[in-house]
Amino acid sequence: MIRVTKYVLAFALCLVALPSPASPNDVVVVVNIKNPTDQLTKSQVIGLFMGKYLAFPNGIKASTVDIDGKDNLKKRFYQQLVGMSLARVNSFWSRIKFTGRAKPPLKQPTEEAIVRFITLKKDAISYISRSKLNENLKVVFEFNE
Amino acid sequence: MKYILSLVLSCAAFPVLAESLWANNGIELSGFGTLGLVSTDSEFYGYRRDISQTKGAFEHELDFNSVSVFGLQLDANINNALDAVYQSVYRDQNDISVDSITSMAFLRYSPHVAWSVRLGRTPVDLFLLSEYRDIGFAYTWAQAPSEVYGMIPYRHLDGLDITYSIQFSDLTLRSKVYTGKSKADISAVDFTEEIKIDNIYGVSLTLEAMNWSVNARYTEVQVAQNTSLQKSLSQGISQIPDAIWPNSVSFANSISLLNRNIKYASISGRYDFGSWQLLSEFTHTKSESPVIPELLAGYASIIKQYKDHAFYLIAAFTDSDNFDISALNVNTQLLSFVPRGLELYHAVNQSMNFYASNQQTLSVGWRWDIKENLALKLQLDHTKVEEEGGTLWLNKNTTAIPNQLLTPKETINTLSTNLSFTF
Numbered sequence: 287m288i289r290v291t292k293y294v295l296a297f298a299l300c301l302v303a304l305p306s307p308a309s310p311n312d313v314v315v316v317v318n319i320k321n322p323t324d325q326l327t328k329s330q331v332i333g334l335f336m337g338k339y340l341a342f343p344n345g346i347k348a349s350t351v352d353i354d355g356k357d358n359l360k361k362r363f364y365q366q367l368v369g370m371s372l373a374r375v376n377s378f379w380s381r382i383k384f385t386g387r388a389k390p391p392l393k394q395p396t397e398e399a400i401v402r403f404i405t406l407k408k409d410a411i412s413y414i415s416r417s418k419l420n421e422n423l424k425v426v427f428e429f430n431e
Numbered sequence: 432m433k434y435i436l437s438l439v440l441s442c443a444a445f446p447v448l449a450e451s452l453w454a455n456n457g458i459e460l461s462g463f464g465t466l467g468l469v470s471t472d473s474e475f476y477g478y479r480r481d482i483s484q485t486k487g488a489f490e491h492e493l494d495f496n497s498v499s500v501f502g503l504q505l506d507a508n509i510n511n512a513l514d515a516v517y518q519s520v521y522r523d524q525n526d527i528s529v530d531s532i533t534s535m536a537f538l539r540y541s542p543h544v545a546w547s548v549r550l551g552r553t554p555v556d557l558f559l560l561s562e563y564r565d566i567g568f569a570y571t572w573a574q575a576p577s578e579v580y581g582m583i584p585y586r587h588l589d590g591l592d593i594t595y596s597i598q599f600s601d602l603t604l605r606s607k608v609y610t611g612k613s614k615a616d617i618s619a620v621d622f623t624e625e626i627k628i629d630n631i632y633g634v635s636l637t638l639e640a641m642n643w644s645v646n647a648r649y650t651e652v653q654v655a656q657n658t659s660l661q662k663s664l665s666q667g668i669s670q671i672p673d674a675i676w677p678n679s680v681s682f683a684n685s686i687s688l689l690n691r692n693i694k695y696a697s698i699s700g701r702y703d704f705g706s707w708q709l710l711s712e713f714t715h716t717k718s719e720s721p722v723i724p725e726l727l728a729g730y731a732s733i734i735k736q737y738k739d740h741a742f743y744l745i746a747a748f749t750d751s752d753n754f755d756i757s758a759l760n761v762n763t764q765l766l767s768f769v770p771r772g773l774e775l776y777h778a779v780n781q782s783m784n785f786y787a788s789n790q791q792t793l794s795v796g797w798r799w800d801i802k803e804n805l806a807l808k809l810q811l812d813h814t815k816v817e818e819e820g821g822t823l824w825l826n827k828n829t830t831a832i833p834n835q836l837l838t839p840k841e842t843i844n845t846l847s848t849n850l851s852f853t854f
Contacts, residue, residue, distance in 0.1 A: 329601040332641055339598040341544035347511070356803050368641065371739060373800030380853050381569035384463055384504060385554050385562040386516045386535050387594075 312416040313363045315427035318408045322346075326427045332367060334411060336378065337388045342409075350391035351400055351412035359397065363413045366429045457508035465567035467498030467849030469574075476816065476838075477620075477825035478845050480577060483584035485525055485618040487825045488845075496523040498574070498847060500565045502534070512542050520586075522565055525616050525623050534565075534587055547594040555588045555613055556635050557650050559699040559712045567851035571708075571741050571798050573810035574847055576730040578747040579714050581823040582788060583695075584615035588631060605637045612655070619785075620825050627655040628693070642703040650695045654688040654720075661688055661722070664782055667775045675765045675772075682759065686783070691720040708734040723786045726751040739801075745794040753819045754783035784838075789820025805852045812845040 315331055317323055323342045326334075333339040334350050341347050353360045356372055364375045379390045394400045397414050404410045405422040419425070469488045471478045477487035479497055488494035502520040509515060518535035521527075537551030554562035563569045564580050590611015597604050612629035633650030657665075668676060669683035676682070699712035713729035730747035756779065766772035796810035816824065821838035 329641065330598075333598055333603060336641075338603040338639070339544065339596060345544065347544045371800065372803035373739065373806065374736075376803050376853060377568055377570070377800075377806075380463060380566055381563045383461070384502065384518065384566045384569065384853075386518070386537065386539070386549065387562075389506060389514070 309416065313359060313366060313413050313429060314416050314419070314425045315411065315413050316404060316419070316423040317411050317426050318404050319422050319424050320408050321411075321424070321426075323426055324424070328367070328427065331427050335364075335367060335391065336375075337382045337390065340388060342411075346409055349407060349410045351403055351410055352391040352393050353397065353400060353412075354393040354395045359413070359415060459506045460503065461506070461854060462501070462503045463566050463568055463851075463853045464501040465499055465565075465849050465851045467495065467567075467573070467847060469494050469498045469845060469847040471843050471845045473824075473841055473843040475827040476821055476841055476843055477827070478843075478847075479581070479823070479825050480574065481581045481584050482823065483525070483616040483618055484523065484825070485620065485623055486523070489825075489827070498849060499523070500567065502565065504535070512540060514539050514541075520565055525618065545596055547596075549592050549594075550590075552587050552589050553592055553609070555585045555631075556592075556607065556609065556633065556648065557583055557585070557695045558648060558697040558714055559646055561585075567808070567849060568804070568806055568853050571734050571743055571796075571808075572732070572745065572794070573796055573798070573808035573849055574794075574812070576745060576747040576792065576794075577823050578749045578788070578790065578792060579712060579728045579730060582716070582726065582728070582749070582786070584617060584626070585613045585628070586615065588613055590631065601640050603637075603639050605635075605639075607635045609633050609635075613652075617658070617785075620827060622660065624658040624660060626658065628652040629655045633695075644701045646697070646699045648695070648697040652693050652695070654691050654693065657687055657689045660782065661686065664775070664779055667771075668779065671766070671769060671772070671775075674762070675769065676761045677759065686720070686722055686779075688720050688722055691718055691723075693718040693720075693723060706736040708736070710734065721754065722783060724751045724754065726786070726788065728788075739799060741798040741800075743794075743796050743798070745792070745796070747794070748791045749788040749820070749823070751787045751789060751820075753787045753789075754780070756780040756783065784819050785822055787819060788822045789817035790823065791815050804854060805850065807848070807850055809848045810846070812843075812847075814843045814845065816841045816843065 322344055334348055361372055364370055364372060382388050383390050394403050397418050400412045400414055401418055404412055469478050470493050471488050472490055474490050477489040479487035484497050487497045500520060500522045502518060504518040507515045515538050516535055519532045520534040521532055524531045533552060535552055537549045537553050539547055539549045541547040556562050558579055560575050560580060564575045588609060588611040592607055592609035594607045610632050612631060614625055614627040616623050617626050630653040635648045637644060637646045665683040665686060669680045671679045673679055694717045697712060697714045702709045711731040716726040726749060728749040730745055732743055732745040734741050734743040761776060763776060766776055792812050792814040794810055794812045799807045801807055818840045819838050826838055
């Protein structure tokens with residue numbers, strides 16, 4: 287009985303230790319495949335999407351892109367990135383935008399439009415569901431749940 | 432009011448217009464606003480947001496204008512390094528003109544992400560919230576503490592600012608230097624005077640991580656003109672013989688504000704821990720003129736976030752020395768024989784104490800984010816005004832009566848609510 291319990295415990299520990307499989311609904315931060323940036327830290331992504339420092343690590347200005355409105359993807363992205371609701375993100379941005387300090391991310395109506403936009407713009411950065419990835423994009427940041 | 436209504440009505444067309452313009456010309460239209468109501472329980476102290484306002488809420492009154500704001504902004508991308516911003520704000524200004532409703536109008540040149548130069552009209556950056564005090568959606572409270580912001584009527588800087596930002600590790604350092612000039616109204620119930628300041632030089636430093644920030648600001652300004660009230664007081668005093676008003680000419684000269692420097696300093700910080708936030712600011716104002724006494728002011732606030740609701744407390748204070756007119760040793764008995772002599776004496780007393788503010792406020796409030804761009808706020812302030820310390824309020828008791836306090840001690844409760852939005 288003790289031996290069986292040991293096996294069960296070991297199996298359970300293995301399950302915990304294994305990384306959870308990527309879900310097609312996961313939010314990933316993407317850039318154009320030709321963008322020299324390969325990876326960003328969470329604080330760099332925060333800097334970009336919260337208007338603190340709008341450039342890639344190589345100093346090139348970044349064009350951040352948001353999905354328009356209150357799309358669920360946008361909610362999940364900001365909740366995971368800064369732990370804030372969209373209202374709090376908007377409140378934060380209104381003090382940057384309406385004081386003329388910086389411009390908020392550009393807006394695209396759908397994930398498909400974001401994919402098209404980034405495919406055309408080398409300095410653009412946005413977030414999409416993993417399932418929307420294609421060969422023209424590369425992931426520079428993903429959330430580790 | 433008509434202006435607000437017409438702008439609100441025209442808002443309906445903005446999203447379509449803005450999207451079309453943005454798509455075609457790199458131009459974006461957006462806006463913000465606050466529709467508010469405020470009421471107090473004081474018979475003769477009227478609530479106002481800052482000392483530029485001539486109207487406010489007294490006992491048994493509900494005031495809409497003094498706490499309502501509407502703003503429109505136009506952003507235009509010219510090229511990758513150059514853009515232009517225009518913003519117009521209606522906030523019940525004493526006179527409505529293109530100049531008075533223009534809060535921003537600048538060209539920005541940003542050759543590198545770290546550097547930005549803005550030329551034109553930008554928001555004045557004296558204290559932490561100075562730049563966005565009229566944008567209610569941008570902060571949790573229903574009203575920014577008037578102890579700190581009520582004494583500052585200036586909204587814009589006509590000039591130049593240069594910003595340098597750097598990111599290292601998880602920190603961002605933003606530094607800004609600025610220079611230019613500004614103007615604003617200073618008001619009481621029975622008068623409004625325009626004050627012009629120039630030779631403004633300032634620096635602002637912000638060091639921030641995601642869950643904390645510290646900010647320091649220092650600005651020096653020079654008063655560019657005397658008010659007509661100041662001029663007439665000086666003229667009146669200088670004509671009184673020294674036997675009645677000792678050193679009258681010298682005192683008359685000393686109350687001039689022309690070319691006198693005023694220094695503004697602020698230090699502030701924010702710390703977020705879990706669903707709680709602490710926010711505090713201390714400010715110091717000092718001038719070369721006895722008309723503007725040294726003023727210490729500050730606030731500390733704690734905010735608890737729960738889902739779409741934020742609950743908060745604010746403790747705020749102002750502290751300054753009052754001018755003691757009796758120290759001038761004016762012979763008031765003889766002065767009473769001079770035509771309008773006592774009137775002059777009490778007008779001088781009132782003027783010399785105009786900028787002296789002594790009060791403490793405890794506030795409790797609630798913000799509910801109804802939508803991602805719409806918030807309802809409610810705030811109750813309990814204010815203790817010290818004797819001769821009620822400058823931040825509109826005062827109905829303006830009659831100059833010898834030996835009577837113009838701004839007596841008072842305890843005031845103020846209830847304010849508003850809907851803040853962006854679009």
